[in-house]
Amino acid sequence: MNFAYKETDLYNLVVxxxxxxxxxxxxxxxxxxxxxxxxxxxxxxHPNLIIRILLFIATLLALSGVSGxxxxxxxxxxxxxxxxxxxxxxIASFYFLKKIFIENNKHYKSGVTxxxxxxACGFVxxxxxxxxxxxxxxxxxxxLVVFSFAAIRYLDLITxxxxxxxxxxxxxxxxxxxxxLFRQIIPFVIMISFLIVYVLVxxxxxxxxxxxxxxxxxxxxxxxxxxxxxxxxxFVVRELSVDMMNLRxxxxxxxxxxxxxxxxxxxxxxxxxxxxxxxxDIILLRVSLVAIAFSVFTFKYYxxxxxxxxTLTIAGAVLLGISILxxxxxxxxxxxxxxxxxxxxxxGSLNLQAFIVSQTLGGNQVVPKIETGEGGKFGGGGxxxxx
Amino acid sequence: xxxxxxxxxxxxxxxxxxxxxxxxLISSGKIVSVFYELRSLFYLGVLLFTxxxxxxxxxxxxxxxxxxxxxxxxLLTIACFWYVYKKAPAYSNSSVISPTPxxxxxxxxxxLLFISVQGYLQFQFGIFNENLGLSTLxxxxxFFYVAYRFDHAGILSLAITALASFWSISISPQxxxxxxxxxxxxxxxxxxxxxxxxxxxxxxxxKKAIKTHFTFTYLNFCSLIFFIGAIAxxxxxxxxxxxxLLIYSGCVFTFYVARWKKSFLFLIYAxxxxxxxxxxxxxxxxxxxxxxxxxxxxxxxxxxxxxxxVSFKNxxxxxx
Numbered sequence: 001m002n003f004a005y006k007e008t009d010l011y012n013l014v015v016x017x018x019x020x021x022x023x024x025x026x027x028x029x030x031x032x033x034x035x036x037x038x039x040x041x042x043x044x045x046h047p048n049l050i051i052r053i054l055l056f057i058a059t060l061l062a063l064s065g066v067s068g069x070x071x072x073x074x075x076x077x078x079x080x081x082x083x084x085x086x087x088x089x090x091i092a093s094f095y096f097l098k099k100i101f102i103e104n105n106k107h108y109k110s111g112v113t114x115x116x117x118x119x120a121c122g123f124v125x126x127x128x129x130x131x132x133x134x135x136x137x138x139x140x141x142x143x144l145v146v147f148s149f150a151a152i153r154y155l156d157l158i159t160x161x162x163x164x165x166x167x168x169x170x171x172x173x174x175x176x177x178x179x180x181l182f183r184q185i186i187p188f189v190i191m192i193s194f195l196i197v198y199v200l201v202x203x204x205x206x207x208x209x210x211x212x213x214x215x216x217x218x219x220x221x222x223x224x225x226x227x228x229x230x231x232x233x234x235f236v237v238r239e240l241s242v243d244m245m246n247l248r249x250x251x252x253x254x255x256x257x258x259x260x261x262x263x264x265x266x267x268x269x270x271x272x273x274x275x276x277x278x279x280x281d282i283i284l285l286r287v288s289l290v291a292i293a294f295s296v297f298t299f300k301y302y303x304x305x306x307x308x309x310x311t312l313t314i315a316g317a318v319l320l321g322i323s324i325l326x327x328x329x330x331x332x333x334x335x336x337x338x339x340x341x342x343x344x345x346x347x348g349s350l351n352l353q354a355f356i357v358s359q360t361l362g363g364n365q366v367v368p369k370i371e372t373g374e375g376g377k378f379g380g381g382g383x384x385x386x387x
Numbered sequence: 388x389x390x391x392x393x394x395x396x397x398x399x400x401x402x403x404x405x406x407x408x409x410x411x412l413i414s415s416g417k418i419v420s421v422f423y424e425l426r427s428l429f430y431l432g433v434l435l436f437t438x439x440x441x442x443x444x445x446x447x448x449x450x451x452x453x454x455x456x457x458x459x460x461x462l463l464t465i466a467c468f469w470y471v472y473k474k475a476p477a478y479s480n481s482s483v484i485s486p487t488p489x490x491x492x493x494x495x496x497x498x499l500l501f502i503s504v505q506g507y508l509q510f511q512f513g514i515f516n517e518n519l520g521l522s523t524l525x526x527x528x529x530f531f532y533v534a535y536r537f538d539h540a541g542i543l544s545l546a547i548t549a550l551a552s553f554w555s556i557s558i559s560p561q562x563x564x565x566x567x568x569x570x571x572x573x574x575x576x577x578x579x580x581x582x583x584x585x586x587x588x589x590x591x592x593x594k595k596a597i598k599t600h601f602t603f604t605y606l607n608f609c610s611l612i613f614f615i616g617a618i619a620x621x622x623x624x625x626x627x628x629x630x631x632l633l634i635y636s637g638c639v640f641t642f643y644v645a646r647w648k649k650s651f652l653f654l655i656y657a658x659x660x661x662x663x664x665x666x667x668x669x670x671x672x673x674x675x676x677x678x679x680x681x682x683x684x685x686x687x688x689x690x691x692x693x694x695x696x697v698s699f700k701n702x703x704x705x706x707x
Contacts, residue, residue, distance in 0.1 A: 014392070015392055015396075018392050018414075019396070022410055027406055027409055027410050028402055028406055028410075032401060032402060035401055036396065036401050039399070039401065045697065045700060047696075047700065048651065050650070050651035050652050050654070050655060051651050051654070051696065053655060054651065054654055054655050054658055054696065055693055055696060055697075057655075057658075057659070058658070058689040058692045058693050058696075059689065059693060061662075061685050061688075061689040062685060062686050062688075062689035062690050062693065064682075064685060065681075065682040065683065065684070065685030065686035065689070066682075066686055068678070068681070068682035068685075069679065069682045069683070069686075072678070072679060072682070105697070110697075112693060112697075208391075211391075280416060280417075280419045282419055282421075282424075285421070285424065286424065289424065289427075289428070308439075308442070309439050309440075309442035309443040309446060310439070310443065311439070312435045312436070312438055312439025312442070313435070313436055313439030313440050313443055314439070315435045315436075315439070316431075316432050316433070316434070316435030316436025316437070316438075316439055316440075317432070317436055318432075319428055319429075319431055319432030319435060319436075320429065320432035320433065320436060320496075321432075322428065322432075323425055323428040323429040323432055323489070324429075324489060326421075326425055326428075327425060327429075327488055327489050330421065330425075337418075337419055337420075337421055
């Protein structure tokens, strides 16, 4: 299966984006950038992120109108017809997206295409779910197929994520339903399967043939690593066992093989970090940072959540210390790592950072109208927001 | 794919050998930038440390240990500002490049520790006991000073939120969600007036070429507060016609800002507010009953809007 876009347009767009980044970083001159742009023209309509969000919202609203009218027209046809119509309508939306927006109007990830794509996926999956009476396997399977189709054909990242999650869901439920021993080994099944997925994706990424899916592959790569970690995490395994497998644990009682999962909770992030640094793999590094944070949380959760403020202060001080050390250490390029920003990314804008600062840190305290004994304002209550 | 592009451009003579060797180092992954990772760590560190320290003193007030911790905090605040003053370049009306990569975070840390200390002092010695609002005003003034002196847009947004909260306007998604935004009856009018005044002041500053890169932050907050206030007014009182006009004029303003600043975030605000306003207008007047008309309305209005954006695509291009 190939993508729905024209290859030269796609390729040229990547060239344009790359050279734009080089220009912003001062590697090339403006004249060079312009020369490249005219030599690699791309016919795509691919607006900036904000316009994409705007178009996405507007398209969803318009589509809700379309589905609403169709719903009114066919409301009286009976339940069985509606199910089939949902699937047909979804498939028609896929076709419409390809014909009208991609082929005729050259939209490429314009916000309109995403909205139509998710709308189409939703109706096909919804229709099948109705037909099969929400059978778990059928639902997950159709999710996997439809999302994979959307991801491969339209190079979409969110459906890639959804498809990978559906795959994990299928594995989980297959083991869960088989019962007996299989329920016990779910963590290992997930870990081993996604380790295999990870290795496969790493190989596929190297092949030039799949170069246009590089971002999709990176999404699968990151998610596989996260799942490998989560499946071995003590907190995840314990809470899921209690919730789904009726495991009864008294206070202070350990679940079977607890030591193994404690081991994974500690070793997996460290292994990720080690290999991330050794192989200069930014994805492994990022995942390892998230995993370390979650491992700390896991241990704090079971051993003394009593003094969150002390934990917060110490964790903050440690983080500050580590980052200052690293900043100084990476003043020059060492082992291929640098603190400098080579390639500007979309999210790197200062304005965005400013907004995040204001939404996560203090400064939001409203003066209480009625005076209470509480001070009412101490900086930084916003520790709940994740960054 | 990005690995092969530099080679191709070199072969076609678009870039020089020298440029190629630099770009190749990065695109082949020989050099990896941990710019964002380090900054996220730093930011998270500041966030955790200041929240932890704030709660720590608050909980232990009256105990022996807190005297030591408050002294440590004061010393830390002084250390931060000592560092910042030592390193900072002279004040300038234009944007200033940070002298060290973590300079901005030290400013942030110092400013946040300062509020913790200020909050403590207020609680312990009751400096502003008669008027709690006054202390918010002091915080805000301090933040404005730091933001302008050290050219820090993050502190500027803290200053604006503090100033807004002096007028009892809370700028926080959680508060809007829980409906606390409308806790007091005339708050939406306060919000409208507040945002208009701040916007006018910021435009004046922009005109005088004082920190023009701050204008975005000001106008971003102002448009958000303005539209939330106006939409709230639309739904609450009987004067919905007035608020509708306010929304429309706000939309015209933000539309021009979007064009002028080439920042289309404002366009999103304008679109959503205008849509809510117009839908409300239609609900009150024409389309009260028939659901079919509603569906047609959403198709025509949004379809028209999409058509408008796509046909004037050059108009909505970000500056590169």
